[in-house]
Amino acid sequence: MARLQINRRRFLASAGLGASTLMLGGCDVFDDQLRVGSGLRSFLEGANDLTHRAQRLLAGSHAMAQEYAESDIRQPMRPNGVTAPSDSVYKGLLGNDFADWRLNVTGAVEKPLTLSRDQLIAMPSRTQITRHDCVEGWSCIAKWTGTPLALVLDEARPKPQAAFVVFHCLDTIEKSLSGEVKYYGSIDLVDAYHPQTILAYGLNGRLLPVENGAPLRVRVERQLGYKMPKYIHTIELVESFAALGLGRGGYWEDRGYDWYGGI
Numbered sequence: 001m002a003r004l005q006i007n008r009r010r011f012l013a014s015a016g017l018g019a020s021t022l023m024l025g026g027c028d029v030f031d032d033q034l035r036v037g038s039g040l041r042s043f044l045e046g047a048n049d050l051t052h053r054a055q056r057l058l059a060g061s062h063a064m065a066q067e068y069a070e071s072d073i074r075q076p077m078r079p080n081g082v083t084a085p086s087d088s089v090y091k092g093l094l095g096n097d098f099a100d101w102r103l104n105v106t107g108a109v110e111k112p113l114t115l116s117r118d119q120l121i122a123m124p125s126r127t128q129i130t131r132h133d134c135v136e137g138w139s140c141i142a143k144w145t146g147t148p149l150a151l152v153l154d155e156a157r158p159k160p161q162a163a164f165v166v167f168h169c170l171d172t173i174e175k176s177l178s179g180e181v182k183y184y185g186s187i188d189l190v191d192a193y194h195p196q197t198i199l200a201y202g203l204n205g206r207l208l209p210v211e212n213g214a215p216l217r218v219r220v221e222r223q224l225g226y227k228m229p230k231y232i233h234t235i236e237l238v239e240s241f242a243a244l245g246l247g248r249g250g251y252w253e254d255r256g257y258d259w260y261g262g263i
């Protein structure tokens with residue numbers, strides 16, 4: 001497993017496929033050259049598609065992210081991005097300890113679902129100690145507990161045309177003259193059904209705190225932090241994410257980051 005990781009990294013480095021990752025700066029800065037439609041951007045997107053396919057080929061669809069021991073946990077989990085949503089809807093839900101919060105599962109599914117946090121907690125859970133890597137260059141090991149996304153999807157039964165899972169969030173990440181933007185992101189069904197992909201409501205043995213995404217955030221352990229939306233209210237199964245945001249599959253993707261944020 002460790003050898004495979006090293007070989008994969010070597011392969012990616014020698015093939016120049018890591019270039020797209022090296023270009024990335026931080027969660028709050030991005031280069032003007034990376035705006036949608038630029039030549040550099042198109043080049044990077046081509047490289048990202050190769051990175052995605054090369055990683056799947058070498059590591060396999062079901063390769064597991066490394067898991068750690070309790071003693072590796074460094075509390076607290078460093079929060080990043082939005083850490084205290086100022087949205088009135090969110091504040092209202094928080095004020096009632098999320099008793100009125102619901103997770104909606106919609107889109108290309110046979111059976112749309114509405115689940116409370118208690119209902120998610122009552123489902124079989126998975127706990128994993130993993131390392132969160134942010135594109136800004138920091139990492140943090142923490143223990144996450146949640147409902148495997150696969151179980152929720154099994155219940156909702158995605159239609160054959162469903163290819164991506166979109167996460168819609170409660171927090172406004174950007175306010176500008178053109179309006180407010182709430183965080184959003186997407187993953188494909190391979191990552192959605194991966195055994196370590198969980199809808200996390202617990203962190204380090206307690207309920208998930210507000211700064212890390214209460215009441216629910218996804219963990220996608222083989223990808224970077226920005227691929228793990230916090231403050232989720234809706235999971236939407238879609239055929240394509242062309243109609244989502246600016247069409248690149250996520251808030252940060254629309255601002256220059258790779259859609260596949262493989263580690």
Ligand SMILES: Nc1nc2c(c(=O)[nH]1)N[C@H]1C(S)=C(S)[C@@H](COP(=O)(O)O)O[C@H]1N2
Pocket residue numbers: 027077078079080081082132133134135169170171173183184211212213225226227228229230231
């Ligand atoms: N809703 C929402 N999800 C988000 C973000 C955000 O700002 N809003 N930031 C992303 C980024 S860049 C990172 S590194 C992680 C941070 O998760 P943490 O606060 O638990 O460290 O959340 C990701 N998911």
Ligand SMILES: [Mo]
Pocket residue numbers: 027080133134135136225226
């Ligand atoms: Mo991040």
